[in-house]
Each structure stands twice: as C-alpha cells, then as structure tokens.
Amino acid sequence: MLGLNQRDTKFLIIVIALTVFTPILLQPFPTDSGLAQFNAGYPDLMQRFAIFGIFAIGFNILFGLTGYLSFGHAAFLGVGSYSTVWMFKLLNYNVLPGLVLAIIVSGLFALLIGFVSLRRSGIYFSILTLAFAQMSFNLAYSVLTPITNGETGLQVYNDDPQILMGENGITTTHFFGFKMNSSWIMDLGPWQFTFNFGYYFCAVIAILAFYLSLRIFRSPFGLMLRAVKSNQQRMNYTGVSSRPYTLAAFVISGMYAGLAGGLLASMDPLAGAERMQWTASGEVVLMTILGGAGTMMGPVLGAGFIKYFENIFSKINDQVLHGWFAFLPDGLENALVWLLHPFVGKGWHLTLGLLFMLVVVFLPGGLVELGQRIRNMFRKKPDANDDSNHKPQQSPHVAE
Amino acid sequence: MSKLITNRRGVLRGGAALGAGLAMPTIFTASSAAAFTNDPTGSTVTLGFNVPQSGPYADEGADELRAYELAVEHLNGGGDGGMMNTFSSKVLDGTGIMGKKVEYVTGDTQTKSDAARASARSMIEKDGAVMITGGSSSGVAIAVQGLCQEAGVIFMAGLTHSNDTTGKDKKANGFRHFFNGYMSAAALAPVLAARYGTDRTAYHLTADYTWGWTQEESIAAATEAMGWNTVEKVRTPLASTDFSSYIAPVLNSGADVLVLNHYGGNMVNSLTNAVQFGLREKVVNGKNFEIVVPLYSRLMARGAGANVKGIFGSTNWHWSLTDEGSQAFVRSFGTKYGFPPSQAAHTVYCQTLLYADAVQRAGSFNPCAVAEALEGYDFDGLGNGPTHYRAGDHQCFKDVLVVKGKENPENEFDLLEIVEITPRAQVEYAVDHPMFAGGELGACNGG
Numbered sequence: 001m002l003g004l005n006q007r008d009t010k011f012l013i014i015v016i017a018l019t020v021f022t023p024i025l026l027q028p029f030p031t032d033s034g035l036a037q038f039n040a041g042y043p044d045l046m047q048r049f050a051i052f053g054i055f056a057i058g059f060n061i062l063f064g065l066t067g068y069l070s071f072g073h074a075a076f077l078g079v080g081s082y083s084t085v086w087m088f089k090l091l092n093y094n095v096l097p098g099l100v101l102a103i104i105v106s107g108l109f110a111l112l113i114g115f116v117s118l119r120r121s122g123i124y125f126s127i128l129t130l131a132f133a134q135m136s137f138n139l140a141y142s143v144l145t146p147i148t149n150g151e152t153g154l155q156v157y158n159d160d161p162q163i164l165m166g167e168n169g170i171t172t173t174h175f176f177g178f179k180m181n182s183s184w185i186m187d188l189g190p191w192q193f194t195f196n197f198g199y200y201f202c203a204v205i206a207i208l209a210f211y212l213s214l215r216i217f218r219s220p221f222g223l224m225l226r227a228v229k230s231n232q233q234r235m236n237y238t239g240v241s242s243r244p245y246t247l248a249a250f251v252i253s254g255m256y257a258g259l260a261g262g263l264l265a266s267m268d269p270l271a272g273a274e275r276m277q278w279t280a281s282g283e284v285v286l287m288t289i290l291g292g293a294g295t296m297m298g299p300v301l302g303a304g305f306i307k308y309f310e311n312i313f314s315k316i317n318d319q320v321l322h323g324w325f326a327f328l329p330d331g332l333e334n335a336l337v338w339l340l341h342p343f344v345g346k347g348w349h350l351t352l353g354l355l356f357m358l359v360v361v362f363l364p365g366g367l368v369e370l371g372q373r374i375r376n377m378f379r380k381k382p383d384a385n386d387d388s389n390h391k392p393q394q395s396p397h398v399a400e
Numbered sequence: 401m402s403k404l405i406t407n408r409r410g411v412l413r414g415g416a417a418l419g420a421g422l423a424m425p426t427i428f429t430a431s432s433a434a435a436f437t438n439d440p441t442g443s444t445v446t447l448g449f450n451v452p453q454s455g456p457y458a459d460e461g462a463d464e465l466r467a468y469e470l471a472v473e474h475l476n477g478g479g480d481g482g483m484m485n486t487f488s489s490k491v492l493d494g495t496g497i498m499g500k501k502v503e504y505v506t507g508d509t510q511t512k513s514d515a516a517r518a519s520a521r522s523m524i525e526k527d528g529a530v531m532i533t534g535g536s537s538s539g540v541a542i543a544v545q546g547l548c549q550e551a552g553v554i555f556m557a558g559l560t561h562s563n564d565t566t567g568k569d570k571k572a573n574g575f576r577h578f579f580n581g582y583m584s585a586a587a588l589a590p591v592l593a594a595r596y597g598t599d600r601t602a603y604h605l606t607a608d609y610t611w612g613w614t615q616e617e618s619i620a621a622a623t624e625a626m627g628w629n630t631v632e633k634v635r636t637p638l639a640s641t642d643f644s645s646y647i648a649p650v651l652n653s654g655a656d657v658l659v660l661n662h663y664g665g666n667m668v669n670s671l672t673n674a675v676q677f678g679l680r681e682k683v684v685n686g687k688n689f690e691i692v693v694p695l696y697s698r699l700m701a702r703g704a705g706a707n708v709k710g711i712f713g714s715t716n717w718h719w720s721l722t723d724e725g726s727q728a729f730v731r732s733f734g735t736k737y738g739f740p741p742s743q744a745a746h747t748v749y750c751q752t753l754l755y756a757d758a759v760q761r762a763g764s765f766n767p768c769a770v771a772e773a774l775e776g777y778d779f780d781g782l783g784n785g786p787t788h789y790r791a792g793d794h795q796c797f798k799d800v801l802v803v804k805g806k807e808n809p810e811n812e813f814d815l816l817e818i819v820e821i822t823p824r825a826q827v828e829y830a831v832d833h834p835m836f837a838g839g840e841l842g843a844c845n846g847g
Contacts, residue, residue: 311518311519
C-alpha cells in the first residue's frame with residue numbers, strides 16, 4: 001500500500017497505532033498514585049515528542065544515510081520558529097501559512113549553508129555547520145534584534161498588524177478554527193487521559209514526515225545516499241558526482257528541521273534565540289545516536305527518551321524523594337535522598353549522560369539494537385526473512 | 401530519482417487516509433467545564449516555582465527556592481510564621497490558602513526562555529499549578545509571563561528588574577513586586593551627583609538583553625538630567641565571562657565613571673576585571689575614577705569580594721533593615737538555613753504571601769478575581785514600608801535602597817551598607833512614561 005512493500009506497510013501501521021494511542025500509553029499510572037510523577041501524557045510533552053521526532057527523522061536523512069554529521073541543525077529549527085511567529089504577527093493565528101513559510105525559508109537557508117559546507121566532508125563539514133549555526137545564534141541574539149527580539153524572544157503583541165484577524169478572531173494558535181490548546185479529558189476510574197488537538201495535529205504531520213522519510217530510505221535516491229556513506233571516493237571515481245545528492249539530502253533535512261521549528265512555535269507562539277544554540281544542535285545528534293542512527297524508528301525513540309528525561313526527571317526534587325522514602329527510618333531516608341539527589345532535579349543531565357555512555361558502549365546500534373536483542377532472545381530459530389531493509393546491516397559504528 | 405508510482409487506486413486510498421487523519425482530531429475539541437484553568441477542587445492547591453537551577457543566575461535561583469519553601473511552610477502553619485505576623489493584612493491564618501493545604505512543584509528554567517516555558521507548561525498541564533512564580537532573568541520572566549497570560553494562570557514575577565516586565569511586555573495576569581531599572585536610576589542619580597559631582601563623563605558596559613538595555617537607558621537619562629555626559633554605551637553578550645577586552649577601551653575614552661549594567665556572574669567578572677586594570681586608582685579629568693553597579697545584591701557582593709568596597713548601587717531589600725517585617729523574615733530564614741536571605745529570596749517570599757492573601761481576600765482562585773484583589777492594593781509590613789500595587793501596570797511601588805560596598809565588613813554576610821532609603825514618591829512615574837510605553841495590559845485571562 002502507498003508504494004510500500006508489505007513489511008513497511010506493517011511497520012507504518014504500527015507507528016500510526018502507537019502515535020494515536022500515545023495519550024494512553026504515556027499515562028500508565030493512576031493520577032493520584034505516587035508514581036503519577038512518571039506519567040508523561042500531558043499535551044506539552046506529547047507535542048514535544050512528536051515535534052522532536054520530526055526533527056530527528058529529518059536529521060537522520062542526512063546523518064543516517066550520507067554519514068555527514070551536521071552540528072548546526074538547530075539553526076534551521078530556529079529559522080522555522082521565527083518564520084512562523086512572524087506569520088502570526090502579520091497575518092493571524094492560523095498555523096498553516098506559518099508552517100509553509102517555515103519550510104520554505106529553512107529550505108533556502110539550508111541550500112545556502114549546504115552549498116558552502118558540503119564542499120568539505122568529515123570533521124570539516126561538522127565544524128562549518130557548527131560555525132554557521134553559532135553565527136545565526138549570535139545574529140539572532142544581538143544584531144538582528146529588530147527581527148528576532150533578542151533574548152526576550154519573538155512574541156505576538158496585541159498591537160501587531162495581524163491583518164487577517166477579524167473583529168472576534170481567535171487569539172490562540174489554531175488550524176482553521178481548531179485550537180491547538182483544546183483538549184478532551186477522559187476520566188477512566190483513577191486514570192485521566194488528555195487528548196489534545198495540538199498533539200494530534202503534530203502527530204499527523206509526524207506520520208506524514210515519517211512516511212516521506214520511509215519512501216526516501218527505500219528509493220534509488222536513498223540508495224545513492226547510502227553509497228555516499230559507504231565510499232564516496234569510489235563513487236567519484238566511477239564518474240558520479242555526489243554533491244547534488246548530498247546537497248538535496250541536506251536541504252530536505254533542513255526543511256524537516258524548519259517544519260519542526262514551525263510546529264514548536266505553533267504549539268507555543270514564542271521563538272527564542274536559544275533554540276539555535278549549539279547545545280540544541282548537539283541534542284539532535286544525541287537523539288539520533290541514542291536511538292540508533294540510520295534506522296527509521298531510532299531517532300524518534302531517542303527524541304522521546306531525551307525529552308522525557310528533560311521534563312520528568314528534572315522535576316523530581318528533594319521533597320518528592322522524601323515522599324518516596326518516607327516509610328524508611330529517618331537516617332536511612334536522608335541517606336538515600338542524599339545519594340539520589342545529584343541524579344534527579346537539576347542533575348538530570350548527569351543521569352542522561354550516564355545512560356548515553358552505557359548505550360554507546362554496550363549498544364552501539366542504540367535503543368533499536370536493544371529492542372532487537374530482546375526480540376532475538378525470545379525467538380528460537382534464526383529468522384528466515386531477516387529484517388535487512390530496516391537498517392544498514394552490520395554497519396560500522398555510527399560515530400565513524 | 402525517487403520512484404513514486406501513482407495510480408488511481410493509490411491516490412484514492414492515500415487521499416482517504418489523509419482525510420480521515422485530518423478529520424479525526426475534530427472530535428477532540430470539547431473544552432472542559434471548569435470556569436478557569438486548574439481550579440483546585442481537592443483539599444490541596446498546587447503552586448509552581450520556576451527558578452533557574454543551572455546557568456549564570458543559579459545562585460539567585462537556589463536562594464529563591466529556599467524562600468518559597470519557607471513561605472509554603474508558613475502558609476501551612478509551620479515554623480514561626482515569619483512575615484505573616486507583621487503583614488498588614490491578617491486574613492492568612494496558617495491553614496493554607498482558603499483552607500486548602502499548599503503544595504508546590506519546582507522546575508528548572510536553565511535561564512533560557514524556551515526551557516522556562518516548557519517547565520511552566522508542564523506545571524500547568526501536568527501538575528495543575530494554579531499560579532506560576534519565579535524567574536531570575538527578565539528575558540525569562542517576560543517569556544513565562546506571556547505563557548501564563550495565554551494559559552490563564554497568575555504569574556507572580558520574581559527577580560526581574562527590566563522596565564519591560566511591567567512596561568512594553570506587561571500582561572494582565574502578571575504581577576511584579578521587585579523594583580525596576582527606572583526606579584534604580586531615580587534613586588541612585590541624586591546620590592551619585594552628591595558624591596561625585598555633576599560634571600562627570602560616564603561609560604556604560606551593558607548586558608545585551610532586555611534588562612541591560614532598559615537599565616542603561618534609565619541610568620543614562622537620570623544621570624544626564626543631573627548634568628553628566630554619556631560618552632559610550634557598549635553591549636556585552638550575556639554569556640561572556642572575560643571582560644578585559646571591554647575594559648581596556650574605557651581607559652582611553654576620557655570617561656571618569658564606569659557604569660556596569662551587569663548582574664550575577666557577569667557583574668562579578670566585569671568588576672574584577674575593572675579593578676585588575678587599576679581603574680579605581682586612576683585620576684581622569686582631575687577626578688578620581690569611579691565605578692557604579694546600579695543593581696546590587698549580596699550574593700554578587702560575596703562573589704566579587706573586596707572589589708565591591710565603596711561602590712554604589714541600589715537594591716530592593718537588604719537583610720540589615722531594622723523594621724519589624726524584615727527582622728521577622730531574617731529570623732525565620734536564618735533559623736531554617738543558617739544564613740540571611742538575599743533580596744531575591746525576599747521578593748519571592750513576599751510574592752507568595754501576596755498571592756495567598758489576594759486569593760483569601762477574593763475568596764476565589766480565579767485569576768481574574770485574584771488580579772482584581774491585587775490591583776491597587778496597599779499593604780505594609782513586608783520589609784519595604786508602605787507599598788502599593790498599581791492597577792495600571794501591576795508594578796509595586798515602595799522605597800528603594802541605595803547601598804554601598806562596606807569598607808570594613810564584620811562578617812561574610814555584612815557586605816553592603818545602606819546609604820539612603822529613597823522615598824517612594826521620588827521613584828514613581830506615570831503608567832504611560834516613554835520608557836514603559838508600547839504595550840498594553842489587555843484583559844485578564846481565566847483560561
């Protein structure tokens with residue numbers, strides 16, 4: 001179906017099902033229980049899962065297929081956000097014009113940066129993209145303040161033109177009248193599930209983005225990109241110019257990032273310069289490697305994993321820890337809290353770092369490899385039709 | 401290149417799937433029945449404390465969090481009650497807010513607008529916080545204030561000193577107890593003129609964001625009105641840690657006063673650099689070279705050590721104040737943590753009490769009712785003397801302290817001495833003052 005073979009169709013259907021039921025899957029604990037702390041089924045985080053999933057999928061088209069490690073992808077994310085917020089300021093709160101503009105502008109921006117950066121490969125390419133992104137960040141932060149509103153971030157003010165906004169126009173982001181922040185809350189016994197329009201909007205776009213990326217992976221174009229990764233020199237010797245292919249991949253990947261940036265602004269109409277900082281560029285690299293570079297599902301898993309840590313672990317404070325261990329004797333309780341303190345709350349980076357290290361050392365293929373190992377453990381005989389299409393089999397380590 | 405095979409059936413199927421996908425979310429547009437966002441229905445009420453726990457303002461954030469915890473303890477009837485006993489309003493009785501026990505959630509703003517908004521959104525959407533407070537950078541405070549306006553909860557600003565917070569970027573759901581750049585300038589300028597004379601040439605180094613810009617503008621305007629000249633205004637990136645390259649040109653500029661519009665770690669570094677370059681020993685235009693730090697805090701003074709001696713600045717509150725409210729606060733904070741509170745701790749403690757008090761008086765957690773109770777409210781006993789929450793821009797008006805780095809500190813906390821308590825009348829301004837114009841409060845949003 002849809003130009004996919006049977007396996008891929010099945011894969012896509014599973015992804016769609018997972019996306020649709022995310023609000024339930026992420027809310028496994030009853031709202032009043034002590035474990036509710038670990039629930040992640042609230043709109044903001046679910047939206048982030050979908051949006052950063054798109055970002056990581058796009059990054060993977062470049063990094064996973066061609067092996068070009070871009071350290072400046074956050075620049076496109078930021079450009080997308082700024083474009084979208086400007087559309088809110090000039091037209092109205094409908095997200096469609098903003099998203100279209102975000103994709104176009106980030107695509108053009110990627111063309112420009114890619115044209116220059118792709119003259120080099122390997123570490124030089126990474127450094128060039130990093131330099132461009134950092135330049136964009138600094139420009140947004142200071143020189144371009146009239147366009148970006150500097151450190152405060154670009155926001156919509158009451159006195160903005162908003163020419164398409166009627167007398168009683170909607171004052172929050174919407175898609176032809178369907179507000180992004182409208183939610184339908186379902187109480188099911190002690191459980192509470194939130195079905196948010198903004199999330200489903202992002203999710204539909206994420207599925208489309210996923211499908212498009214699946215088609216690219218399976219196309220002759222995708223094969224060409226893989227060839228670039230395995231041996232670009234040999235390709236050049238056979239008379240194929242690889243530059244147009246890598247440039248196309250770079251632009252597509254930049255447009256994905258722009259789309260993600262636009263969606264971020266659509267869910268929360270503010271664009272800050274930090275979105276373009278090198279740490280944000282590094283984050284998407286982490287997401288991709290953590291999940292499994294070059295696989296379809298990996299980057300999405302990685303994105304979810306990192307965002308979960310950032311939003312859930314960072315909010316566990318000493319008060320919460322004391323609550324958990326209240327049943328223990330006082331001395332033991334304090335000792336445990338003291339022991340765990342550096343790893344939660346503001347220490348979530350530390351926990352994430354440790355986990356990242358473990359993954360890179362023991363699971364070079366990322367979380368996807370973990371899934372495969374578990375699956376193989378329960379499978380008695382070796383699979384006859386091995387899943388060779390889903391990732392570059394036996395590929396060298398992703399960081400190489 | 402990509403082999404996209406299209407046939408009629410494929411297109412039809414794809415179209416149908418797409419249509420179904422787009423139509424699906426429309427079933428989820430029913431809104432909830434509550435009158436306002438996060439109406440607390442149980443026996444508890446949740447407040448969201450959103451402070452920087454990492455980044456250049458982490459010290460301030462940590463102190464704010466201590467004060468929040470203390471305020472919650474007092475509201476729930478624990479401890480010695482602190483400033484609740486000296487507060488002019490007596491409706492708080494130690495049984496929480498409107499009989500509901502106060503609980504709180506914390507988050508890390510990382511001193512970044514994006515992270516701060518994400519953290520605040522999760523407090524509102526996941527934890528059901530009915531009020532968000534905090535922020536130790538004006539950029540962050542403004543971003544979160546905008547979010548709270550959209551989400552329909554009250555935002556009680558913490559440490560934010562930019563004119564824009566209650567000026568260009570003011571919001572109906574946002575309230576600020578802390579003072580601002582204009583007030584600092586209005587209080588500081590006469591003192592500077594009295595000490596250093598009216599014939600001075602100033603050189604500004606400014607942190608390059610909303611707070612730095614507005615403070616620079618305010619100080620320049622106020623000192624120029626006294627007869628000073630401003631020779632140069634240089635913007636420095638917030639992330640800088642070494643200011644040597646910015647200090648060197650000061651020596652050749654002909655300026656005899658350096659104004660450092662820096663805060664936190666920035667100020668500690670730039671002041672140290674300036675002292676290392678020997679600026680304070682220099683004589684320019686026949687006058688001693690002077691350094692001014694318009695916004696001071698004890699935490700910064702501690703970071704800069706002996707370099708702050710004799711340097712003038714302004715502050716919102718200082719623990720050495722002798723009024724009843726300040727003493728009660730210093731006592732309970734000191735008992736719990738073993739050292740005196742900073743001005744950041746003081747302002748967020750006040751904000752928490754003021755919010756609780758407003759809810760109690762309004763008899764409702766509805767943001768619009770709370771806002772109405774806070775607007776135009778006069779109170780006393782929270783350490784700054786008689787204070788007024790102005791309805792027109794949600795800014796508090798109170799006395800401002802002009803302070804000086806102490807020459808002979810008696811202990812590690814005794815770093816600033818109060819030079820003058822500038823009366824409230826001297827720092828007041830009109831709601832439509834040019835430095836605050838350009839925004840509008842809008843209508844309160846209950847969600």
